[in-house]
Amino acid sequence: MPESSLVRETVRGAGAAGPESLLDVRDLTVSFRTRQGVVRAVDGLSFSLAPGEVLGIVGESGSGKSVSVMSLLGLIRDPNARVEGQALFRGRDLVAMRDKDLRPLRGREIAMIFQDPMTAMTPVYTVGWQIAEQIRAHDDVSKRVAHERAVELLDEVGIPDPRRRVGDFPHEFSGGMRQRAVIAMALANNPSLLIADEPTTALDVTTQAQILDLMRRLRVEHGSSIILITHDMGVVSDIADQVLVMYAGRAAEQGPKKDVFHRPRHPYTWGLLDSVPRPRAERVRRLPTIPGSPASPLDVAPGCPFAPRCRMRHERCDERPELAGGPAHVDACWLPRDRRQELRREVVEAAVAEGDPGDLTEHGAPLDASTPPAPEQGP
Amino acid sequence: MRRPERADSDPGEVLLEARDLTKHFPVRGHSLVGGRQVLRAVEGVSLAVRAGETLGVVGESGCGKSTLGRCLVRLTDVTSGTVSFQGRDITRLSRRQLRPVRRDLQLVFQDPYASLNPRRRVGDILSEPMQIHGYGDRRAIARHVQELLEVVGLNASHVDRFPHEFSGGQRQRVGIARALAMNPKVIVADEPVSALDVSIQAQVLNLFLDLQDEFALTYVFIAHDLGVVRHVSSRIVVMYLGEVVETAVTDPLYDRPGHPSWVGVVQSAPDVEDEEVAPRERILLTGDVPNPVDKPSGCPFRTRCPYAQELCAREHPPLREVAPGRHVACHFPLVTPTGDVAQHALSAGGSGSAR
Numbered sequence: 001m002p003e004s005s006l007v008r009e010t011v012r013g014a015g016a017a018g019p020e021s022l023l024d025v026r027d028l029t030v031s032f033r034t035r036q037g038v039v040r041a042v043d044g045l046s047f048s049l050a051p052g053e054v055l056g057i058v059g060e061s062g063s064g065k066s067v068s069v070m071s072l073l074g075l076i077r078d079p080n081a082r083v084e085g086q087a088l089f090r091g092r093d094l095v096a097m098r099d100k101d102l103r104p105l106r107g108r109e110i111a112m113i114f115q116d117p118m119t120a121m122t123p124v125y126t127v128g129w130q131i132a133e134q135i136r137a138h139d140d141v142s143k144r145v146a147h148e149r150a151v152e153l154l155d156e157v158g159i160p161d162p163r164r165r166v167g168d169f170p171h172e173f174s175g176g177m178r179q180r181a182v183i184a185m186a187l188a189n190n191p192s193l194l195i196a197d198e199p200t201t202a203l204d205v206t207t208q209a210q211i212l213d214l215m216r217r218l219r220v221e222h223g224s225s226i227i228l229i230t231h232d233m234g235v236v237s238d239i240a241d242q243v244l245v246m247y248a249g250r251a252a253e254q255g256p257k258k259d260v261f262h263r264p265r266h267p268y269t270w271g272l273l274d275s276v277p278r279p280r281a282e283r284v285r286r287l288p289t290i291p292g293s294p295a296s297p298l299d300v301a302p303g304c305p306f307a308p309r310c311r312m313r314h315e316r317c318d319e320r321p322e323l324a325g326g327p328a329h330v331d332a333c334w335l336p337r338d339r340r341q342e343l344r345r346e347v348v349e350a351a352v353a354e355g356d357p358g359d360l361t362e363h364g365a366p367l368d369a370s371t372p373p374a375p376e377q378g379p
Numbered sequence: 380m381r382r383p384e385r386a387d388s389d390p391g392e393v394l395l396e397a398r399d400l401t402k403h404f405p406v407r408g409h410s411l412v413g414g415r416q417v418l419r420a421v422e423g424v425s426l427a428v429r430a431g432e433t434l435g436v437v438g439e440s441g442c443g444k445s446t447l448g449r450c451l452v453r454l455t456d457v458t459s460g461t462v463s464f465q466g467r468d469i470t471r472l473s474r475r476q477l478r479p480v481r482r483d484l485q486l487v488f489q490d491p492y493a494s495l496n497p498r499r500r501v502g503d504i505l506s507e508p509m510q511i512h513g514y515g516d517r518r519a520i521a522r523h524v525q526e527l528l529e530v531v532g533l534n535a536s537h538v539d540r541f542p543h544e545f546s547g548g549q550r551q552r553v554g555i556a557r558a559l560a561m562n563p564k565v566i567v568a569d570e571p572v573s574a575l576d577v578s579i580q581a582q583v584l585n586l587f588l589d590l591q592d593e594f595a596l597t598y599v600f601i602a603h604d605l606g607v608v609r610h611v612s613s614r615i616v617v618m619y620l621g622e623v624v625e626t627a628v629t630d631p632l633y634d635r636p637g638h639p640s641w642v643g644v645v646q647s648a649p650d651v652e653d654e655e656v657a658p659r660e661r662i663l664l665t666g667d668v669p670n671p672v673d674k675p676s677g678c679p680f681r682t683r684c685p686y687a688q689e690l691c692a693r694e695h696p697p698l699r700e701v702a703p704g705r706h707v708a709c710h711f712p713l714v715t716p717t718g719d720v721a722q723h724a725l726s727a728g729g730s731g732s733a734r
Contacts, residue, residue: 060576160666174667175440204439205605206664209647213663231577234606234649261652275581277610279633279648286585287610290578293546309578 021048021088022192022225023072028085028095030064030071030249032078034298041297042068043249044085046323047242051192052219054226056240056257058233058272060294064249065229069195071095073110074102089193108138111186115198117178120185121170127154127181128166134188153184157214176207183214190222197229212239233272234279237261245269248295248305255329263341265331268306270344274351288351304332311347391430393466394597395451395484395565400424400460402446406672418672420446422621423460425698428565433591433598435612435629439644439668440603443621448569448601452486453477464565482512485558489570491550495542501528501553502538508560527556530593532586548579555586559594567599572607584610605648609633617641620679621671623698627705637707637714640664640680642724678710686711686723 030042042064049055059065070076071083072094087094089110094102106112114120121130131153132146141149147166154162157180170178179199186194196215200208216239218224230236236243236257243260245253245268253266264270271290277283292309301307307317316334323330325337335343402421421443428434436444449455451462453469461470469480488494495504505524514520525535531552542550551571558566568587572580584607590596602608608615615632617625617640625638636642643664666683669675675682681691690710698708702718713724 060578158665176667204603204668205647205649206439206643207667208649209663210665212649232649233577233651237651238649271578273651276577276651277581277584277604277606278650279605279609279645280650283610283630286588287581289581289585291582293548293579294576 020050022051022053022090024048024086024088025072026086026088028068028071028087029083030067030076031082031084033080033082036298039297040300041249042071045244045246045249045251047244047251047254049193049225049227049242051225052223053242054215054219054228054240055242055244056236057227057229057244057246058231058236059246060231062248062294062297063246064297065246066197068246069112069197069227069229073106073112073195074099075112104138107134107191108189109191110193110195111189111191112195112197113179113182113186113199115201117175117182117202118170120182121178123170126167126169127173131166131181131185131188134185138189149188150184153187154181156187157181157184158210159184176203176210179203179207179211180214183211183218187218187222191224193225193227194218195227195229198231199228200235201230201232208235215239233261233276245272248300249297250305251323251330251332252306253329253331253333254323259329263329264344265325265329265337265340266306266333267310267312267335267344267347269331270347271309274344274348284352286352288348290351304334311350312343391432391597393427394430394464395428395599396426396463397447397451398425398461398463400447400450400462401458402443402450402455403458416672419621419674420671421450424618424621424623425460426616426623426626428597428599430564430597431595432613433600433611435608435615436599436601436618437603437605437608437615437644438618441620441668441671442618443671444601444603444618445569446621447618448486448567448599451599452484452567453480454486478512482561483564485561485563485566487551487554487558487566487568487571490574491547491554492542494554495550495557497542500539500541501545504542504553505538505557505560508557512561514561523560527559530559530590531556532582546579547575548583551575551583552586555583555590559590562594563596565597565599567601569601570603571600573602573604580607587611605633605645606650617644620668620674622679622708623706624680624708625706626698631705631718635714635718635720637701637705637712638680638709639684639686639711639713642713643683678708680709 025048026046028042028045029040031038031040045068047055057065067076072087076083083095085095128147128150131150132143135141135146135149151162151166154166159165159177159180173181200211203211212235215226219226228240240257243254243257244251245266247268252268253260253264260269264273274288275290277287290309295305303318303320307313312335321332321334323332325331400421401423403417403419406416406418424447436447438444450457453462457470461468463469464480464484469477502524505527506520509520509523514523524538528535528537533549533552542553545553572583575583588611591598600608600611609629612629614628615626616623617638619640625632625641633645636645647664664683669682677693678691678696681687684691696708696710698706701707701712702714702716705714705718711723713721715721
């Protein structure tokens with residue numbers, strides 16, 4: 001595809017410039033050998049991240065969003081797994097690096113927080129001990145100094161009465177406090193890249209807002225870059241600068257947040273945006289759904305992976321679309337780019353009118369005829 | 380486009396009612412001398428569910444919304460207060476006496492996998508309630524199972540499958556089919572879509588609404604997701620620390636929250652912005668929900684409330700009607716008797732509350 005190689009070139013150009021990007025991922029592919037053959041969980045992912053930037057990776061289960069970042073840190077230990085491509089972190093390729101060389105980076109330069117804060121901490125040591133251990137693993141400081149730093153960190157992430165709480169065990173913390181303690185642990189060595197995998201999914205909205213606020217402060221005060229993996233478009237809208245929408249291991253659409261949210265181009269992105277009931281917008285009678293279920297990595301369509309669920313599917317979709325339409329905002333779809341907003345409205349109307357396959361019930365109450373169906377939510 | 384507010388325009392008969400419902404769980408004290416303490420999961424909750432409406436129950440985790448749901452269908456015994464169904468007090472009925480009530484009052488659970496027996500085929504799972512309640516002979520039951528599968532959007536040929544052979548969304552459809560088996564009047568759904576992928580969540584929500592239209596169902600819909608609750612509910616009960624802090628018809632409740640805790644929750648919810656908007660000003664609630672074993676004196680929310688005053692520590696605010704159709708348990712509600720945003724909500728501490 002001449003068009004796509006052009007895009008690659010422009011993106012690569014920015015990456016090759018060096019100092020501007022902290023992380024530059026090219027053609028990342030993670031495959032697993034299984035009894036059913038080779039499964040590509042991540043297929044040709046490319047993105048770059050500037051210092052202080054927040055990248056939101058969105059997708060449903062099985063989209064490969066977690067696997068892709070785990071592979072960057074060498075955290076995929078499955079002997080049947082194979083990681084290919086390149087991930088330049090400050091110019092050094094994480095994919096090619098040996099575990100011995102990765103270890104000093106992990107936890108120091110690149111920190112990771114997971115969805116469930118309970119599994120990230122051991123229940124048998126105090127929270128303070130665990131943070132101090134993290135500090136001492138990378139810095140040659142005394143236990144006293146590390147302990148003091150743990151108290152400061154707990155204070156920084158908003159744990160009340162940190163000097164007392166530093167001696168608590170993880171189970172004595174609430175869910176939100178635990179996640180804050182995990183973030184404190186991640187911040188212990190001032191990482192330049194923080195990878196957060198669904199960090200707020202298990203939390204209440206008020207706690208979630210506090211954690212997102214904390215992450216925002218972190219990038220301002222420490223200049224850290226953040227990769228945030230989530231299924232929640234609202235969270236991405238709230239905090240990200242760049243968005244990468246993944247489907248079946250591939251990028252369906254990626255670009256600056258404003259472009260992706262205000263002028264989404266890929267039918268899958270439309271579906272994600274339109275099918276979620278909104279807390280702060282006029283209600284709709286019926287949610288425009290995406291038919292079917294998320295593709296299993298074991299069974300990805302040979303052409304466009306989203307085609308089996310797409311209401312705009314046509315012959316061209318048997319062929320695999322490459323990312324194009326750039327420079328900054330790219331999507332992998334064959335539909336004419338100048339008509340996408342109009343097509344999005346058509347998709348919503350069709351979805352609302354027909355009901356969804358897999359939902360064989362008669363469409364219930366007819367739409368109120370006096371008002372046209374709201375194709376796009378919001379004003 | 381708005382869905383008609385059925386509860387508003389045509390108040391149906393009260394099907395399910397709770398009066399002063401309280402559920403305490405005994406917990407062991409932390410210290411050796413601590414003795415027994417009680418966790419006040421639900422405290423003094425009164426509500427009425429009217430025919431045809433969807434009553435949303437929303438609140439942060441640990442606010443008692445699930446326990447309330449289980450009390451309403453008598454899946455758990457209540458400590459005090461009453462639950463009545465169609466005017467009949469069911470609080471103290473025995474299991475056997477409850478049986479006919481259970482036909483009309485069903486529950487859908489959050490985790491469709493945990494709530495379906497993994498060793499039984501879907502056909503057996505669906506026909507069991509019919510056998511128990513004497514639906515008819517085997518042929519009639521088999522026919523009804525097929526109908527149920529189709530009604531919830533599954534294939535009739537799925538009867539011989541086991542739960543693990545379905546995707547999460549399909550399993551939730553099976554859970555819904557089981558609840559529908561005896562033609563219930565009321566379905567209490569406890570977080571029925573929170574375990575599902577976003578695209579599947581929308582399908583299941585549409586199914587809930589279609590079934591409601593088709594079978595004239597009444598729902599009590601318990602969820603923490605503010606978008607989901609807004610979408611399905613005609614009226615909403617907001618809970619905090621085991622108590623009802625606000626009830627109102629859906630849209631006004633979201634547009635002009637009356638209880639300070641609810642303002643904080645509504646403003647914290649991230650939403651997709653379709654266009655450039657100025658950064659929203661909002662109240663960020665600080666701290667965590669207090670432990671229900673050790674509730675604050677007076678108002679349960681006062682420890683996190685930006686408007687709290689001395690009165691709030693002394694006196695527990697009762698749930699009272701502050702504007703037509705709006706009940707708020709707060710000494711200083713954020714809506715005026717005309718339903719507008721109150722002055723103090725517009726000034727200093729709460730500049731973000733009026734959007």
